[in-house]
Amino acid sequence: MSQRPTDYHLSTQNPQYQFYPEARRNLYVFPPGVADPGATNTVPIQLNPPQLEDYLKSQVAHDPVQHIYVTSLEYCKQLKKPWHEFIIVSVKSDDQGAAPLENFIVLDRTTTASSDRAAKHIVNAVSNSQLYPAQDMFRISYNGSIKNLLNHCNLSKYEVLEKLVFRNEAFLLYELAALSKAISSRHQFYNALKYQCFWYANLVWECIIQVLQSSTFDLTRSASAKMTRGDFGKIHYLKVSKEETLKVLVAFRREHFISERYLSEVR
Known part of the structure; x- marks a missing residue:
């Protein structure tokens, strides 16, 4: 598991930061390399x-x-x-009195097994039901470069199947984190037949569409994509059940209610 970086504060005035000296910024979501042309670190958080x-x-x-x-x-x-x-998340901070900051995040499910074992596990999925601890992760670009982020995650060759564009700040990042947490808690072990990256990304996607009103986003599907969500070559196709989606949404709404009450008390 990722540990809290010891040299970070969650938010800071950053008086030494020459680009946005007055901005309060969350250094986990918008690390020092964001908007800094001289940043050389490309390792994501x-x-x-x-x-x-x-x-x-x-x-x-x-x-x-x-x-x-x-x-x-x-x-x-x-x-x-x-x-x-996997899902590419584009985020923005638009605090009053501060210049807006933007960054990119990759959200996906992998396994804590070594890459060699994981590859063999997936290829031999039909005959191998072994479980590995799942690793559901937000990988946050350190310098605001989507190219560097994807290269570091070994995800440079891909196609976009669908895209959601949100209107009027309709979907907060902490809501995505809470929803992802509710999904992760349902199945904490990676299984190549059922609870792998297809299951995780699909369930995140379907729950977002369900939890938000259609008037708050635009959904487009690629006409040129060779595959669709959940395709595993010619031998596997995954569909998320409505029952599972509803169970996740119940857990998310309960957590969201508790969070909103907490946030209202400390604001």
């Missing part, structure tokens, strides 16, 4: 959903989470086996 939700809420009185929102989501699929599926 990795946080699991509970960590990201906790970090966003823990200093809300100084770093309001209502100003960090998702502008778009892209549902992506790698163009080679095992056709890994």
Whole structure:
């Protein structure tokens, strides 16, 4: 699991930061390299959903989470086996009196097994039901470069299957973290037949569409994409059940109610 970086504060005035000297910024979501042309570090920050939700809420009185929102989501699929599926999250901070900041995040499910074992596990999925601890992770660009982020995550060759563009700051990042946490808690082990990247990304996607009103986003599907969500070559197709989606949404709404009550008390 990713540990809290010891040299970071969740939010800071950053008086030494020459580009936005007055901006309060969340250094997990908008690290020092964002908007800094001279930044050389390209290693992303990795946080699991509970960590990201906790970090966003823990200093809300100084770093309001209502100003960090998702502008778009892209549902992506790698163009080679095992056709890994992931979501690219575009985020923006638009605090009053501060210059807006933007960044990119990859959200996906992998396994804590070594890459060699994981690859063999997926290829031999039909005959191998072994479980590995799942690793559901937000991987946050350090320098605001989507290209560097994807290269570091070994996700450079992919196609976008669907895209959600949100209107009027309709979807906050901490809500995405809470929703992802609710999904992660349902099945904490990676299973190549059922609870793999296809299951995780699909369930995140379907729950977002269900939880938000259609008037708050635009959904487009790629006409040129060779595959669709959940395709595993010619031998596997995954559909998320309505029952499971409803169970996740119940857990999310309960958590969201508790969070909103907490946030209202500390704002």
